[in-house]
Amino acid sequence: NIRNLAMEKVAATVMFPCKYASNGCNTTHLHTDKLDHEETCEFRPYCCPCPGASCKWQGSLEQVMPHLMSTHKSITTLQGEDIVFLATDINLPGAVDWVMMQSCFGHNFMLVLEKQEKMEGQQMFYAIVQLIGTRKQAENFAYRLELNGHRRRLTWEATPRSIHDGVQSAIMASDCLVFDTNIAQLFADHGNLGINVTISTC
Amino acid sequence: NIRNLAMEKVAATVMFPCKYASNGCNTTHLHTDKLDHEETCEFRPYCCPCPGASCKWQGSLEQVMPHLMSTHKSITTLQGEDIVFLATDINLPGAVDWVMMQSCFGHNFMLVLEKQEKMEGQQMFYAIVQLIGTRKQAENFAYRLELNGHRRRLTWEATPRSIHDGVQSAIMASDCLVFDTNIAQLFADHGNLGINVTISTC
Numbered sequence: 001n002i003r004n005l006a007m008e009k010v011a012a013t014v015m016f017p018c019k020y021a022s023n024g025c026n027t028t029h030l031h032t033d034k035l036d037h038e039e040t041c042e043f044r045p046y047c048c049p050c051p052g053a054s055c056k057w058q059g060s061l062e063q064v065m066p067h068l069m070s071t072h073k074s075i076t077t078l079q080g081e082d083i084v085f086l087a088t089d090i091n092l093p094g095a096v097d098w099v100m101m102q103s104c105f106g107h108n109f110m111l112v113l114e115k116q117e118k119m120e121g122q123q124m125f126y127a128i129v130q131l132i133g134t135r136k137q138a139e140n141f142a143y144r145l146e147l148n149g150h151r152r153r154l155t156w157e158a159t160p161r162s163i164h165d166g167v168q169s170a171i172m173a174s175d176c177l178v179f180d181t182n183i184a185q186l187f188a189d190h191g192n193l194g195i196n197v198t199i200s201t202c
Numbered sequence: 203n204i205r206n207l208a209m210e211k212v213a214a215t216v217m218f219p220c221k222y223a224s225n226g227c228n229t230t231h232l233h234t235d236k237l238d239h240e241e242t243c244e245f246r247p248y249c250c251p252c253p254g255a256s257c258k259w260q261g262s263l264e265q266v267m268p269h270l271m272s273t274h275k276s277i278t279t280l281q282g283e284d285i286v287f288l289a290t291d292i293n294l295p296g297a298v299d300w301v302m303m304q305s306c307f308g309h310n311f312m313l314v315l316e317k318q319e320k321m322e323g324q325q326m327f328y329a330i331v332q333l334i335g336t337r338k339q340a341e342n343f344a345y346r347l348e349l350n351g352h353r354r355r356l357t358w359e360a361t362p363r364s365i366h367d368g369v370q371s372a373i374m375a376s377d378c379l380v381f382d383t384n385i386a387q388l389f390a391d392h393g394n395l396g397i398n399v400t401i402s403t404c
């Protein structure tokens with residue numbers, strides 16, 4: 001293998017425009033930094049925030065809510081900063097996602113509860129909140145998820161994800177409310193699990 | 203197999219004294235109920251509350267603290283209802299237990315953080331509080347365990363276990379603060395994890 005050192009040196013100093021230049025991004029980058037930038041570029045199209053990746057829709061931030069309302073009509077929306085996200089039939093076998101919308105402070109938040117099957121029949125639950133908005137907007141909020149049971153309470157507080165980042169990487173990193181089947185049973189009532197969700201500004 | 207129905211009928215109506223009668227228990231039980239009672243009998247000897255089951259000591263409740271102070275001298279005690287339980291080197295390989303004592307409201311509580319190795323190199327952490335006292339005394343308290351990180355907080359609130367029950371069955375049932383290696387990393391600082399512990403009366 002003879003490496004073309006001359007060409008490598010050129011590539012290292014030439015600046016390339018962002019892939020989303022036609023969407024309005026006018027930054028340029030070293031070859032080595034271009035992919036990193038594009039991953040977080042604010043002009044990158046938004047994907048459909050519904051978990052499960054079955055919907056391949058992409059568009060601008062402004063088009064996300066119209067897309068949800070036209071294509072994902074079955075998602076319930078509750079108004080207010082303090083609501084209960086009721087996940088029914090949590091004992092259903094297999095991987096399952098529960099989704100609902102919460103509307104407060106003039107913004108829309110998507111609540112996601114995801115059940116994954118692990119080794120040996122063990123199941124793990126992941127609950128998280130994402131803002132239909134930019135990363136910068138998300139930084140202005142905090143959310144709290146609370147499971148309440150008989151003399152027991154489990155609480156997770158964090159900054160909502162932006163749908164630009166999505167929830168999958170946070171779920172992979174356990175950067176959300178994580179609990180196993182035993183805990184789900186401790187807090188569930190007849191197979192239904194109520195999660196108290198509170199959004200606040202900060 | 204010819205079952206001795208006459209004898210079974212006798213056994214089903216004869217009352218047997220509790221195994222701990224010589225310790226002061228004067229209850230009697232149907233053969234079928236005797237084991238259940240003895241499991242929770244308040245006159246059953248107390249085992250050493252240190253996790254790991256390496257110490258085989260048993261004795262009365264009054265003897266537990268003297269046993270800990272003479273045999274488990276290395277356990278730190280902090281005074282006050284609101285303390286930080288600092289677990290150092292949480293990345294140590296293998297199953298590890300961290301233990302400390304908290305003294306408040308005229309009682310002694312043992313804080314336990316247990317790391318277990320699961321399949322595929324995954325590690326799970328279990329944190330729990332037990333009272334050096336009876337089940338009835340434990341009912342008068344609540345504890346809160348809190349992990350605090352950058353714009354993140356994980357909280358578990360529950361009734362302390364009595365050392366008469368021990369912590370192992372609660373850990374097996376995930377009836378405690380449960381978190382995985384990812385979450386431990388989110389909240390740890392240079393491999394040390396601080397858990398805020400607050401005891402309150404109720």
Ligand SMILES: [Zn+2]
Binds near residue numbers: 018019021025026037
């Ligand atoms: Zn860009």
Ligand SMILES: [Zn+2]
Binds near residue numbers: 049050067071072
């Ligand atoms: Zn969609």
Ligand SMILES: [Zn+2]
Binds near residue numbers: 220223227228240244
């Ligand atoms: Zn007894």
Ligand SMILES: [Zn+2]
Binds near residue numbers: 250251252
């Ligand atoms: Zn001992």
